Amino acid sequence: MSRRTGSADLPLHTGHVPPWLAERMTRLGAVISEAIVHHYGRDELLRRLAHPFWFQSFGAVMGMDWHSSGITTSVIGALKRGLQPLEGELGIHVCGGRGKHSRKTPQELMAVGERTGCDGEALGRASRLVAKIDSAAVQDGFDLYLHGFIVTDDGHWVVVQQGMNDTRRQARRYHWLSEGLKSFLDDPHAAVEGPHQGDIVNLADARAGHSRTGQLQLLESLGPDAIAREFADLGGARAPAAKAVTDQLELPHLVMPAHHDVRAKDVVLPRLQAALAAAADRGPADFAELLLVPGVGARTVEALAMVAEVVHGAPFRFSDPARFSYAHGGKDRHPFPVPVKVYDQTIDVMKSAVCKARLGQSEELAALRRLDDQSRRLERLAGGRSWDEIVEDEMRLSPRYGGRSVFGVEDGENAAPVAVQTLPAGR
Structure with a gap:
């Protein structure tokens, strides 16, 4: 069976992603995906x-919330x-989306099938089944509004x-993975992410097989009208309380708090300190x-250390x-404005590394991997600033890094003077 990997509570937010960030997310998301592939x-x-x-x-x-x-x-x-521009090269196709885009998923999958030769009709059926299971078979109080279906040329x-x-x-x-999936109705989820809110109706649980069969038999023997009348009759008298079900599957879950600011308790600080130390240690040797680049280079290597972990990091x-x-x-x-200059350099470095790797020149991608390796080696040894001090420094340096948010550009008029960042000479 496919594995269950956890759940999380996600606060609902309104608003939109501004174009200047959406464009950068598009480029960085694609190049990170390329590096992983x-x-x-x-x-x-x-x-x-x-x-x-x-x-x-x-x-x-x-750079999202x-x-x-x-x-x-x-x-x-x-x-x-x-x-989308890399579909022919990577063999990866992203279909669906939010609202009306989600309803177009089966048609998009049929088009993928026509281009690649995989069974687009079967993929469309899988898309509809997955959506139905999480909206009808699993009745947990959440109404689906987004459906993304990512498929490879070989149908995974x-x-x-x-x-x-x-x-x-x-x-x-909700996360689904076709790898190892044997049934859409017996514990199919790779992961479910959201708040625990007590017992739910989960007809996609393997233990609900008898219930699914019984419901079909009831429908066949009585018909929908008779079932509706019986249900109405039950409304007049209070049914005795059912024994609480205590053996529902419990998944590890990530609780994303409601507060907008990133607090010290939200971060495993030794991991961050190790990444910053790795940037200082490997940066001069690998990113000379x-x-x-005045004032930005050192900070970009720190950002690259975080990106390198997204590419190479172990699940834990x-x-x-x-x-x-x-x-x-x-x-x-939150935790500070987007440092646009740093962001753009991160994209440039990643793009250069991936493009050269396509030509068999993997030195730059190897440098990023060394950055991640060094971070893990330093985790038990590195120390440094507290989270609050890190955020304070980033807010102070934000105008220098081209800081920008939905509230505008950081102009730096009231920013305190800062010293030029330097790193030790290469080893």
């Missing part, structure tokens, strides 16, 4: 997308835009879809040319998605 293959990218902790970290490293439901929409949209796929509960102002994200390292917001901030100024 280069190192580990297409199926590994699907496995990452089916991992809710990694998915949230992926969105955070791209680190904890919100909007990460799902923005990441799926960025991948759809960014990977991942589905990321999301529902909302307006009353609770919460969202739940980048560090010649994504337990604190908030940490990845250090790379490129957040559009709502």
